Amino acid sequence: MHIDIDEGNLQAGVLGLVLALVEIIQDALKTQALRRIEGGGLDDDEIERLGNALMELEQTVTKIKVEQNLQSAVEQIRTGLDDIINEVVDIFNPKE
Amino acid sequence: MPHNKNYFLAGDAGSLEGAAGALPAGRYLYCVIEIGDSLIQPTMRGIDETYVYAIQYRDIAVLTHDCKSEPYNSDDERQVIDWVLCHEKVIEAAMSSYANILPFAFNTIVKGKPGEVAADSLIHWLEMNYSRLKSKLKIVCGKKEYIVKVFLDCCIAATELMNTDFELKALQEEVNVSAKGKAFLMQGKLQTLLKQKLADHADKLFHDIYASITPTIAKYQVEKVKPPEKDELMLLNLSCLAEKNECEKLGEALEKINYSGVTVSFSGPWPPYSFM
Numbered sequence: 001m002h003i004d005i006d007e008g009n010l011q012a013g014v015l016g017l018v019l020a021l022v023e024i025i026q027d028a029l030k031t032q033a034l035r036r037i038e039g040g041g042l043d044d045d046e047i048e049r050l051g052n053a054l055m056e057l058e059q060t061v062t063k064i065k066v067e068q069n070l071q072s073a074v075e076q077i078r079t080g081l082d083d084i085i086n087e088v089v090d091i092f093n094p095k096e
Numbered sequence: 097m098p099h100n101k102n103y104f105l106a107g108d109a110g111s112l113e114g115a116a117g118a119l120p121a122g123r124y125l126y127c128v129i130e131i132g133d134s135l136i137q138p139t140m141r142g143i144d145e146t147y148v149y150a151i152q153y154r155d156i157a158v159l160t161h162d163c164k165s166e167p168y169n170s171d172d173e174r175q176v177i178d179w180v181l182c183h184e185k186v187i188e189a190a191m192s193s194y195a196n197i198l199p200f201a202f203n204t205i206v207k208g209k210p211g212e213v214a215a216d217s218l219i220h221w222l223e224m225n226y227s228r229l230k231s232k233l234k235i236v237c238g239k240k241e242y243i244v245k246v247f248l249d250c251c252i253a254a255t256e257l258m259n260t261d262f263e264l265k266a267l268q269e270e271v272n273v274s275a276k277g278k279a280f281l282m283q284g285k286l287q288t289l290l291k292q293k294l295a296d297h298a299d300k301l302f303h304d305i306y307a308s309i310t311p312t313i314a315k316y317q318v319e320k321v322k323p324p325e326k327d328e329l330m331l332l333n334l335s336c337l338a339e340k341n342e343c344e345k346l347g348e349a350l351e352k353i354n355y356s357g358v359t360v361s362f363s364g365p366w367p368p369y370s371f372m
Contacts, residue, residue, distance in 0.1 A: 030284045037281065044278075051277025058280075 015064075016073035020081070022061055023074065030054055122165035122205040123214045126186045127367070128222075129157050130196040130233050140189045143168065143182045151215055153222035156229055159190055160218065165207040187367045196237050198229065199367035235315065236371055239337045242346065242364030246305055246332040248298055250324070252357030257293050264290060302331045305353055312345040313338050317370050331358070335370035 033050050036042050042050065065071050124143065135152050138159055142148040146161035168179050183202045190197050206221065208214035222229070258264050267289060271282045310316060315337040321330040338346055343364070350360050 030281065033281055034285050037278075047281070048275055048277035051275075051279070051281045053277075055277065055280040 012068065012070060012073060015068060016070045016077055019061055019065060019070060020074045020077040022057075023078065024081075026054065026057055026061065121214055122163050122207050123151070123158075123160045123218050124163040125200045125204045125206060125218075126159040126161075126183065127190050127200055128198040128229055128233070129159060129190060129194040130237075131155055131157055131194070136193070138186075138190065138193065140186055142186050143179050148186055151218055151222075153219050154226065156222065156226070156233070158218060158222065159186065160206075162214075163205060165205065165214070167203045167205060184367075191240075191367055196233050197367060198232055198236060198372050199369050200372065201369065232372065236337060236368040239315070239339050239368065240343070240365030241368040241370055242336045242338055242343060242362065243366065244309065244332065244334040244336060244346070244350065245330060245361040246301075246353070247359045247361070248301060248329045248331050249327055249357040249359070250294060250329055251327045253297055254290060254294055256356050257290065257297065261293060264293065298329060298331055301355055301358060305332055305355075305358075306334075308352065309334070309346060309349045312349045313342050315371070319370070336364075337368055337371050 033042075033047075033054065037047055065074055124146075126142065126148065129150065131150075131152065132155075135150055135157055137150055138148050140148050142161040143163075146163070148159055148161050150157040150159055168176075170176055170179075180202050187197065187199045206214050206218045208217050212220075258268065264286065267282065267286045271279050271286055274282055306318075313336045317335045319333040319335055321333050324330070336342075336346060347362065350362055353360055
């Protein structure tokens with residue numbers, strides 16, 4: 001199992017990997033925020049502040065991806081990570 | 097083309113690989129044919145205009161041509177397509193000339209064993225696999241392969257879900273009335289829920305369609321689906337071995353499939369590649 005990073009452009013490869021990881025953390029933060037909203041642990045102001053902070057983070061990541069032309073690189077890395085997770089899930093939960 | 101891969105007879109018979117370092121001549125294999133009382137030699141030309149002939153063992157034979165022991169390989173895509181089309185043409189001609197055939201995939205080549213010419217290795221392989229080939233020939237007798245592929249346009253399905261699903265509609269309403277920050281979080285929740293509902297919808301469609309078409313055919317194989325392309329999701333990829341009347345019933349069942357965003361591709365008749 002490995003993740004393909006463009007060896008001809010190490011800087012872009014590393015930045016793509018970092019952005020992919022930031023996106024994954026961002027997804028986890030969103031999920032956690034929604035859990036806390038549904039659990040009633042946040043008031044309206046806190047929900048708004050959290051939502052705005054995560055939105056700004058997403059906009060910033062999107063801006064960097066566009067500026068550095070890394071959209072497809074990040075997508076490829078995330079697909080590669082998804083494939084690895086799927087392989088692991090299949091190993092522990094064989095279909096037949 | 098239904099298939100384009102190397103097929104190693106060594107895996108089946110266990111003894112058809114050539115000696116390391118030596119390059120004995122090979123035999124390119126097109127298909128196994130069942131013959132009656134006497135063998136009628138084929139009259140077709142094969143890949144690169146080679147002479148196609150039959151090598152017989154008891155009441156079966158293999159259509160073949162003499163070749164090098166290495167697989168056909170080229171960086172020129174056009175050349176490879178020509179070879180594959182030629183392979184297919186020989187098999188289709190064999191289908192019309194002989195009652196019963198088992199096709200090999202493109203680039204199936206027998207190498208001679210040390211001290212044995214390729215033709216003898218091929219006869220030896222036929223001898224070793226005679227019972228298996230005869231039982232496969234019996235299975236495909238009078239039948240042809242048909243491929244059924246069912247696709248879902250996820251855009252159409254998602255729009256329909258957004259318009260009909262109570263939970264999704266309520267969440268969309270919440271997004272619409274929330275302040276910017278909360279709306280952002282709710283939008284994320286909506287996307288996640290939509291993906292989940294779309295997956296459940298696709299799963300249900302698969303089961304419904306599978307249940308409606310498989311009773312019409314006695315022999316079929318569920319093949320791997322291809323990864324989604326853009327908004328198109330392959331729901332079902334089925335290789336069916338069917339007689340003429342089964343094919344008609346299958347066609348009728350496919351015509352009845354009427355779900356929003358679902359398209360069906362039905363191709364054939366093909367040589368029974370998936371049942372070799």
